[in-house]
Amino acid sequence: MRGDPNRLVRIPAATRPAWPEDMLSAYVILLDGNGRARFVREVPVSVSGDWYIEDDWLFADSGNTLAVQRHRSTFAADCGELPARESWAVFYDGRRLIARDQALTDAKGVKQLPERCPLMPAPQDIDATLGDFLERRGLAAALRDAGISSAPAVPGAHAAPRPSR
Numbered sequence: 645m646r647g648d649p650n651r652l653v654r655i656p657a658a659t660r661p662a663w664p665e666d667m668l669s670a671y672v673i674l675l676d677g678n679g680r681a682r683f684v685r686e687v688p689v690s691v692s693g694d695w696y697i698e699d700d701w702l703f704a705d706s707g708n709t710l711a712v713q714r715h716r717s718t719f720a721a722d723c724g725e726l727p728a729r730e731s732w733a734v735f736y737d738g739r740r741l742i743a744r745d746q747a748l749t750d751a752k753g754v755k756q757l758p759e760r761c762p763l764m765p766a767p768q769d770i771d772a773t774l775g776d777f778l779e780r781r782g783l784a785a786a787l788r789d790a791g792i793s794s795a796p797a798v799p800g801a802h803a804a805p806r807p808s809r
Contacts, residue, residue, distance in 0.1 A: 673792065680793045681774055686781075694719045702772040708738040712770055723761030724750035734770060783787070 674683040696719040721728040732746040746788040771777040
């Protein structure tokens with residue numbers, strides 16, 4: 645099935661063979677009891693198959709991003725036993741970065757130095773809110789049409805913008 649790369653396709657978990665060809669990313673969205681997205685897993689597709697990325701996003705009642713975690717494996721690196729494995733996480737209190745963590749290992753779990761094994765640093769442009777996340781990826785309208793809300797869960801709450809760095 646080929647088509648619009650920005651089209652959202654809902655695929656029941658039991659029908660994996662029905663996934664569209666030329667898929668750019670897969671998303672798993674967990675909803676709270678009120679139908680609001682609270683957790684999103686984004687998995688971009690590697691056409692070459694030489695890397696795998698999994699990004700997990702956690703959102704507060706207010707819609708603010710609380711945490712983002714990435715796991716990445718790649719064969720396109722000079723990092724000891726391949727695949728090289730990278731993980732990082734960033735944590736926010738709603739307005740500011742409060743913690744950051746990063747690890748880089750080879751396939752056997754041996755720590756690698758970033759100078760020897762350069763991969764991707766944690767991005768500096770993390771989406772501040774669920775709404776920002778959905779808009780940047782062209783998912784907001786499709787999710788609204790599906791009845792999934794990105795509105796804050798707390799009445800009167802609003803997402804705080806990230807301060808400039």
